[in-house]
Amino acid sequence: MIIFPAIDIYGGKAVRLRGGKFDDITVYGDPLDIAKRFEDAGAKWLHVVDLNGAEGSGNNFSVIEKIASVTSLKVQSGGGLRDKFRIRNLLMSGAERAVLGTVCAENPDVAGEMISEFGTESIVCGLDLKDGRVAVRGWKETSALTPSELGGKLCSAGAKYFLFTDVSRDGMLGGANVLATAELQDKLGACVIASGGVKDMSDIIALKDRNLYGAIIGKAYYEKKIDIEEAIEYVRS
Numbered sequence: 693m694i695i696f697p698a699i700d701i702y703g704g705k706a707v708r709l710r711g712g713k714f715d716d717i718t719v720y721g722d723p724l725d726i727a728k729r730f731e732d733a734g735a736k737w738l739h740v741v742d743l744n745g746a747e748g749s750g751n752n753f754s755v756i757e758k759i760a761s762v763t764s765l766k767v768q769s770g771g772g773l774r775d776k777f778r779i780r781n782l783l784m785s786g787a788e789r790a791v792l793g794t795v796c797a798e799n800p801d802v803a804g805e806m807i808s809e810f811g812t813e814s815i816v817c818g819l820d821l822k823d824g825r826v827a828v829r830g831w832k833e834t835s836a837l838t839p840s841e842l843g844g845k846l847c848s849a850g851a852k853y854f855l856f857t858d859v860s861r862d863g864m865l866g867g868a869n870v871l872a873t874a875e876l877q878d879k880l881g882a883c884v885i886a887s888g889g890v891k892d893m894s895d896i897i898a899l900k901d902r903n904l905y906g907a908i909i910g911k912a913y914y915e916k917k918i919d920i921e922e923a924i925e926y927v928r929s
Contacts, residue, residue: 693896693899693900693903693904693905693906693907693927694736694737694885694905694906694907694927695735695737695896695906695907695909695920695923695924695927696735696737696738696739696768696885696906696907696908696909697730697733697735697737697738697739697909697910697913697920698738698739698740698741698887698908698909698910698913699723699726699727699738699739699740699741700740700741700743700910701723701740701741701742701743701744701752701755701756702717702743702744702752703744704723704752704755705719705720705721705722705723706719706720706721706722706723706726707719707720707743708720708910708911708914709743714743714747718914720914723740723752723755723759724755724758724759724762724763727759727762727763727765728762728763729920730765730920731763731764731765733919733920733921733924734920734921734924734925735765735920735924736764736765736766737765737766737767737768737906738759738763738765738766738767738768739768739769739885739887739908740752740756740759740767740768740769740770740787741769741770741771742756742769742770742771742772743771744771744772745770745771745772745773745778746770746771746772746793747772748772751771751772751778751781753781753782753785754785756769756782756785756786756787757785757786759786760785760786760787761786766788766789767786767787767788767789768787768788768789768790768791768816769782769787769789769790769791770790770791770792770793770816770818770855771791771793773790773791773792773793773795774792774794774795775795776805776806776809776810779792779806779810779815780810783810783814788814789813789814789815789816789853790810790814790815790816791816791817791818791855792806792815792816792817792818793818793820796817796818796819796826796842796846797826797837797842800842800845800846800849801849803815803817803846803849803851804846804849804850804851807846807849807850807851808850812850812851812852812853813852815851815853816853816854816855816885817843817846817851817853817854817855818854818855818857819839819842819843819854819855819856819857819876820839820856820857820859821839821856821857821858821859821869821872822859825837825838826838826839826842827859839856839876840875840876840879840880843876843879843880843882844879844880847880847881847882851882852882852883853882853883853885853905854876854877854880854882854883854884854885855884855885855887855908856872856873856876856884856885856886856887857887857888857908858872858873858887858888858889859888867889867890867891867894867895868886868888868889868890868891868895868898868899868907869886869888869889870886870895870898870899870902873886873899873902873904874899874902874903874904877902877903877904877905883905883906884904884905884906885904885905885906885907885908886899886904886906886907886908887907887908887910888908890907890908890909890910890912890918891912891917891918892912892917892918893918893922893923893926895907895912896909896918896923896926896927897926900926900927907927909923
């Protein structure tokens, strides 16, 4: 299993939102400094959420470019990537993978075109769970599809990697939705990254036991509930 330490960026700063709400935000500092700490802890990948992109107020590609050029971390990033132009610019900034969200739910055929153009290894499809359905547009709305229904369509279009986030658990330190994430990976037969709610090493152990492809660690790190180095060493053992 791969550990993906997370940095949410808003206005060039590392932040965390509680439950995806922009009016409940905590600032943690300089994204590059934090990325270097993750690198020193042994991380190979970094998960970046561009919150400005998600809410349609610009982007943080310049910050991502700096992280990719200064560290050895492979960056996967999402937030507002709804057309080929933005995806291309993100990848040109140095990101290894682009995480698609809203476009996957609203137009799976277009998402399939993006997978075809940029390659299976460069695209991660986001499946964000909210009230039993896939959340879109910065988690402000929901689609008519469940994560497994949408995931099946995207697998048929060539998707290999998925990011599954339980919105109700994101930033809450209430524990990962291990069962739902594992069931989704089993149904899709694809690589699923667990996101939202990871609170401590017990979640990492449970996710690894279910053979998940990866796990996002965000607030648990910032609130000193989990040691990134310990988590990375555990999943490698």
